[in-house]
Amino acid sequence: MDIIRRVDEMMRWVRERHAAGEEIGVVPTMGYLHEGHLSLCRLSLADGGHTVATIFVNPTQFGPGEDLARYPRDEERDLKMLRELGISAVFMPTPEQVYPPDYVTYVDTAGPSQGWCGATRPIHFRGVTTIVAQLFHITQPNRAYFGQKDAQQVAVLKQMVRDLKFPIEVIVGETVREPDGLAMSSRNVYLTAEDRQVALVISRALQLGRSLYEEGERSGERLTEAMRSVIAAEPNVRLDYIGVVNRRSFRAADVVLPMDLFIGAIYVGNCRLIDNLDVCPKVYPLRD
């Protein structure tokens, strides 16, 4: 496994592989890998060609007061996990190469980035689209893999790829959960044992949304209200948002459809957690 820390070196590596007619799948991450990231690498490995994971804690997607400084990092463990998977290369650029002192260019995708996480974190998605555009240009992948856990990010990146005509297929991997239902996230390390139990309220709320839908409820407003009550009943949680949306536009669903998405974000302890659940599982293909 090649460990590449320089942009020019990564671009040369990619050029050589493409010149040999070899395909590339890229899995962009912020490191501190968990089973969710690994499942994306396995998807890419199964698709053939080379798999490149990127590890970069992207400063431009963190707002002031957010957890950039304390975001968990463990390079040695990450590299060990990736080596065991058998991927071709890891790209770990320094912030100085990604954002040199005179850096001034941003990619902005409105539409699905509006509201929800975009309301709570106003510069977040601009940072995400900008770093992903850079990583796409540096690694020139045929396919790029993202986790459905970050559903709004998926909607924003698919919109960016469509709008700017990136010659790249975006492939979405299903959310990987702990046995008790908590969606895997590098940020789960922030949770105390007590917080960890409290945090389960978000997957319970989303599951209630799905149950009520299965029982025939189709009103986005009533489903949202029911899910909100679940969160409100838990004293040690602060609600950021909860709702049901079109998975492509991220507009709130008035009359809920099978391919829509229940979404939520909560604060537990000093941690912000997001999660989402298909209204109707398996109706909508993950590879659209």
Place this chain on the structure above:
Amino acid sequence: MDIIRRVDEMMRWVRERHAAGEEIGVVPTMGYLHEGHLSLCRLSLADGGHTVATIFVNPTQFGPGEDLARYPRDEERDLKMLRELGISAVFMPTPEQVYPPDYVTYVDTAGPSQGWCGATRPIHFRGVTTIVAQLFHITQPNRAYFGQKDAQQVAVLKQMVRDLKFPIEVIVGETVREPDGLAMSSRNVYLTAEDRQVALVISRALQLGRSLYEEGERSGERLTEAMRSVIAAEPNVRLDYIGVVNRRSFRAADVVLPMDLFIGAIYVGNCRLIDNLDVCPKVYPLRD
């Protein structure tokens, strides 16, 4: 010469060429071609591989009240000129493909886009970077050719390519002028015979800047004032801006250096014209 009007068809054309190990040079234009455009195509042809010209009058780089609707077009003449040059393909997409109804993504490069044309035309460079990013993704060129006539556009696009790590070499062709010194522009067609004479004042002003520099003047302020006087002496011209700048940052030069650039924009009749001149010819390589 292939004439391609569909984005997916262009992407397939490019994929086939790259798979065969062939390189691509792209010359993005808004059509109504003149010798400046043709000289860029010849640069690309000389560099080998395939040359692709694009013709698209990009609506997002025109502000309200600007000349989008009356921008000159002559597809038949353009295609004839390109065919005679011997380029491989022309890409002429419809606006509906470039900007579908749910389009929401823009590339924004601050820095060199601030001031000058960026002050007079506030959304202009955002439109330019956005369309060029799209054309780069669609045509996947090894090299892209732009004219030095649009010097601020060159600075902005080079900054975008550096910042977003496009794997593309930007090559700049020298400004092509009419025998009397007027820089070639598709917009020159707007000029009446009388306007045509009046318009020469801009290249005269820039030439005076260079002469004074050659005589030893190094103050950006005094050089600008001298050039401004030349424009002011011409009653049928309205000055937009005139100045001397660093060619990379487009910041006004306080103490003028050999690699700086005299720049100006004027209104003549119903036409806005821009021009620029190297402070010191041939010192700064056009291929940097």
